[in-house]
Amino acid sequence: MNDTMKTILEHKSIRKFQNKEIDESILNQILEAASRGSTTGNMQVYSIIVTRNEEHKKKIWEFHFKQNMVLEAPLLLTFCADFNRFNKWCEQRDAVPGYDNFLSFTTAAIDALLAAQNAAIAAESYGLGICYLGTTTYNADKIAEYLKCPKGVVPITTVVIGYPAETPGLTDRLPLEGIIHDEFYRDYASDDIDRIYKEKEALPLTAALLEENQLATLAQIFTQKRYTKKDNVFFSKSFLNFIRKQGFMNHDE
Amino acid sequence: MNDTMKTILEHKSIRKFQNKEIDESILNQILEAASRGSTTGNMQVYSIIVTRNEEHKKKIWEFHFKQNMVLEAPLLLTFCADFNRFNKWCEQRDAVPGYDNFLSFTTAAIDALLAAQNAAIAAESYGLGICYLGTTTYNADKIAEYLKCPKGVVPITTVVIGYPAETPGLTDRLPLEGIIHDEFYRDYASDDIDRIYKEKEALPLTAALLEENQLATLAQIFTQKRYTKKDNVFFSKSFLNFIRKQGFMNHDE
Numbered sequence: 001m002n003d004t005m006k007t008i009l010e011h012k013s014i015r016k017f018q019n020k021e022i023d024e025s026i027l028n029q030i031l032e033a034a035s036r037g038s039t040t041g042n043m044q045v046y047s048i049i050v051t052r053n054e055e056h057k058k059k060i061w062e063f064h065f066k067q068n069m070v071l072e073a074p075l076l077l078t079f080c081a082d083f084n085r086f087n088k089w090c091e092q093r094d095a096v097p098g099y100d101n102f103l104s105f106t107t108a109a110i111d112a113l114l115a116a117q118n119a120a121i122a123a124e125s126y127g128l129g130i131c132y133l134g135t136t137t138y139n140a141d142k143i144a145e146y147l148k149c150p151k152g153v154v155p156i157t158t159v160v161i162g163y164p165a166e167t168p169g170l171t172d173r174l175p176l177e178g179i180i181h182d183e184f185y186r187d188y189a190s191d192d193i194d195r196i197y198k199e200k201e202a203l204p205l206t207a208a209l210l211e212e213n214q215l216a217t218l219a220q221i222f223t224q225k226r227y228t229k230k231d232n233v234f235f236s237k238s239f240l241n242f243i244r245k246q247g248f249m250n251h252d253e
Numbered sequence: 254m255n256d257t258m259k260t261i262l263e264h265k266s267i268r269k270f271q272n273k274e275i276d277e278s279i280l281n282q283i284l285e286a287a288s289r290g291s292t293t294g295n296m297q298v299y300s301i302i303v304t305r306n307e308e309h310k311k312k313i314w315e316f317h318f319k320q321n322m323v324l325e326a327p328l329l330l331t332f333c334a335d336f337n338r339f340n341k342w343c344e345q346r347d348a349v350p351g352y353d354n355f356l357s358f359t360t361a362a363i364d365a366l367l368a369a370q371n372a373a374i375a376a377e378s379y380g381l382g383i384c385y386l387g388t389t390t391y392n393a394d395k396i397a398e399y400l401k402c403p404k405g406v407v408p409i410t411t412v413v414i415g416y417p418a419e420t421p422g423l424t425d426r427l428p429l430e431g432i433i434h435d436e437f438y439r440d441y442a443s444d445d446i447d448r449i450y451k452e453k454e455a456l457p458l459t460a461a462l463l464e465e466n467q468l469a470t471l472a473q474i475f476t477q478k479r480y481t482k483k484d485n486v487f488f489s490k491s492f493l494n495f496i497r498k499q500g501f502m503n504h505d506e
Contacts, residue, residue: 001282002256002378002379003255003256003257004256004257004260004374004375004377004378005282005286005375005378007257008286008289008371008374008375009285009286009289011289011290011291013291028429029254029258031429031433032262032429033258033261033262035426035427035429035432036261036262036264036423036426037264037370038264038266038373038383038384038385040385040387041387041475041479041480042424042425042426043475043480044426044427044431044432046432047432047433047434047438048432048433048434049433049434049436049437049438050433050434050435050436051436052436053436056436056437080438084440084441085431085432085441085446085449086475088441088443088446089446089449089450089472090472090475090476092443092446092447092472093470093471093472093473094469094470094472094473095470095472095473095475095476095477096476096482097476097482098476098480098481098482098483098485098486099480099482099485101482101485101486101489102489102492102493103390103391103485103486103488103489103492104480104485104489106390106492107387107390109362110366110387110390110409110410113363113366113367113370114366114369114370114385116367117290117366117367117370117371118261118370118374120291120367121257121261121371121374122257122258122261124257125255125257125258126255130291131291132291132293132367134293134294134360134363137356137359137360137363138356147434147437147438148437148438148439148440149438150438150440153438156363157363171295172295173288173289173295173297174288174297176281176284176285176288178297178338179288179297179299179300179301179338180284180300180301180302180303181300181301181302181303181400182303183302183303183304183305183306183309184302184400184401185300185302185333185400185401185402185403185406186401187337187401187403188337188338188341190341190345193338193341193342193345194345196338196342197342216347217346217347217348218346219342219343219345219346219347219348220346220347220348222294222296222339222343222348223343223348223349223350223351224348226294227294227296227351227352227357228351229349229350229351229352229354230351232351232352232354232356232357233351233354233356233504235356236354236355236356236357236504237504239355239356239359240355251486251489251490
């Protein structure tokens with residue numbers, strides 16, 4: 001197996017970090033790697049905001065529901081869908097940008113996410129640990145305000161990076177047959193679901209979670225504790241409102 | 254520089270492919286790599302549809318505006334945001350899923366895109382060439398219908414993969430300072446834009462495009478030819494409608 005495959009297959013999210021800075025040269029390589037990711041029409045409609053300052057991290061930590069790893073990690077990278085720069089370029093070059101719409105937002109978000117995964121893998125190739133913060137879309141409006149993002153810019157995800165202070169094992173994954181479809185999507189019958197989730201449900205980790213939460217099934221931990229409908233609906237509305245405010249929904253008015 | 258960084262930094266999109274199959278074992282490694290990508294709460298809310306059949310490829314080629322590379326590549330991977338499997342699991346486990354909303358769609362799309370970039374890098378580590386198809390979001394509804402995606406499933410991106418039959422040079426990128434912001438987003442003044450785009454605008458490729466399109470600026474080629482407002486608005490509406498149809502907008506009704 002080649003080294004790139006090893007880096008990818010050995011990925012574990014890291015949530016505890018050593019108190020150790022990341023060399024400027026390594027940071028540059030991580031950012032360079034991000035910039036080599038595929039991008040729609042080579043427009044590069046994303047931006048990356050680098051946070052290392054302790055005071056700024058403390059503020060951003062609040063927007064991410066005070067998850068400790070945000071404070072511990074020496075480096076945060078916030079990846080943003082960004083048509084602001086491209087729009088400004090168009091306007092300075094006698095071109096009328098037509099990117100104030102949802103498709104363009106999606107395009108820019110895709111650019112940002114491919115860049116993020118390049119950065120994550122690059123960091124791991126240098127022995128660093130990473131973790132994605134899914135909470136960026138929850139508080140994209142507040143994060144954007146604090147980071148001074150203008151119209152046309154929407155934070156999509158954040159990667160925390162640092163030297164690991166823990167060595168977790170690989171996280172379980174569904175068997176490949178559970179996520180892969182050959183030629184056509186084959187919908188899941190009830191016994192497919194049982195088979196696909198069997199291993200996950202039998203993990204000691206699952207038993208511990210059920211005990212801790214006093215719930216009957218792992219799925220209930222997701223629906224009642226971790227990703228509730230109430231939260232999802234609340235943050236759906238605020239995220240959509242923010243996308244609109246940033247100028248990406250001008251077709252539905 | 255380590256091999257992983259080399260793989261990432263040497264990425265070039267490949268659009269011409271040899272008539273050569275990809276070994277089953279390599280395909281499996283690519284899919285395994287995809288499945289190791291970070292995923293929100295380890296929910297793995299995405300699916301990957303594998304296309305190798307010639308007849309199916311020909312159909313999918315039409316949805317991607319008949320780009321030749323879709324026919325030439327021996328392998329297409331369509332990455333979908335997918336809450337269908339997770340919802341079914343919840344329902345079979347006495348849990349009420351609350352994922353019929355835009356935040357959940359975004360979460361699933363992020364999962365799908367991180368998996369896609371893992372697959373892309375894994376493929377390149379085996380000497381394969383890849384290209385992303387940005388057109389998946391344009392015709393997500395038609396692609397989903399053809400691939401038999403049920404409610405809860407939205408195609409987000411497609412990666413074509415095969416052995417390269419061309420050896421392009423690295424694509425130009427904006428200088429890093431153009432996409433990176435230190436601590437806070439620093440908005441672009443007019444001379445920043447001039448400086449950041451200077452190298453791109455001076456490329457022989459740019460001169461050739463201007464000549465070919467009989468336009469005055471490179472930006473006009475984007476706004477008037479490649480990514481027009483009319484197309485963007487049209488496909489924004491159909492993509493949003495499809496996301497709604499797939500059950501991810503139940504909060505705005």
